[in-house]
Amino acid sequence: MKKIAVIGSGGSGKSTFSALLGKELNLPVHHLDQLYWKPNWVKTPKEDWIKIQKGICDSECWIIDGNYQSTLDIRFEACDTVIFLDVNRYTCIYRALKRTFLSTKSQYLADGCDERFNIDFIKFLWEYPGNSKPVIMDKLNALKSKKRVIIARSGKQALRLCKSSQKVA
Template sequence: MTPDIQRVLVVGSGGAGKSTLAREIARRAGLPVIHLDRYFWQPGWVATPVEEWRAVVAGLVARPAWVMDGNYGGTLDLRIPAAELIVFLDLPRRVAIIRAVRRWARWHGRTRPDMGAGCPEKMDVSFLRWMWTYPRDSRDRLLQALDAHGAAARVVRLCNPREVRAWLGGAAAPGLPRMRSLSAGHVGT
């Protein structure tokens, strides 16, 4: 029997569905959710300074239980070792970009619940460029960080929306935790 997993990290490209999946995992497993965007972005889309940001993340990962979503490569060295399970949304670029555009259309001018106060939804060239180059740049750095921390055995890699739905429905690759076994007694059907 899989012991209860109390710390889940959700990573992947912008628009891949990290926040949505994190909320669903947290709901099913009865765990608190931490959206890193809410902590990183100050009103007016002002980034938290690096040293302050690392201290914030260190405090968040020290909590006994969480489902945390967000990339922020500069803090992977804090988050990967603390996570008992890492869900990597490795979705195709076209899926992520379409989802990001839909999210922008839905929330344009308003602040999403998973975002910091005073940060209304926006779509700019730098974000689109980051999404476009994610498979070549950020994805490779994420894979290197996972490898450097020996995290391969703790990673559930989901490559398309169908795999996400199947995993949430209870399917898992051999040796990896099924969604239904993350937190016995708390996980919904």
């Protein structure tokens, strides 16, 4: 495992897990939220966004954490492993609300992007299992014959599965 794409709903623990896995495997970690968002939640232009991701994917080894479905295929094409944190919606929403109301800025967010309550984001998290997850699962099922695909209910489970799959590989 040298090129790993970590995906999952917001609040699933992608960034925390990716940081731990990066230390475990001694791989550089790239948090897409830090790269995509500019101060005050300004988006990176699409053309630049694609170049950023292709540049990272051309590297020898990496862990990339984030969804961004419009560019998911770039990462899926380049990776050797996909880890999908399939965490239940209640946990994801709880984590998102906890970050917001405790005003704990995630260390994995871009500078100048403070946590904020956003009803559209909460709605996205609630609808993720019905809207986004089926698309992800279709892509993962198509990848299974070509790539290592790990689906886990938590970061801890994903770490255990990564360790056991490395022993097998």
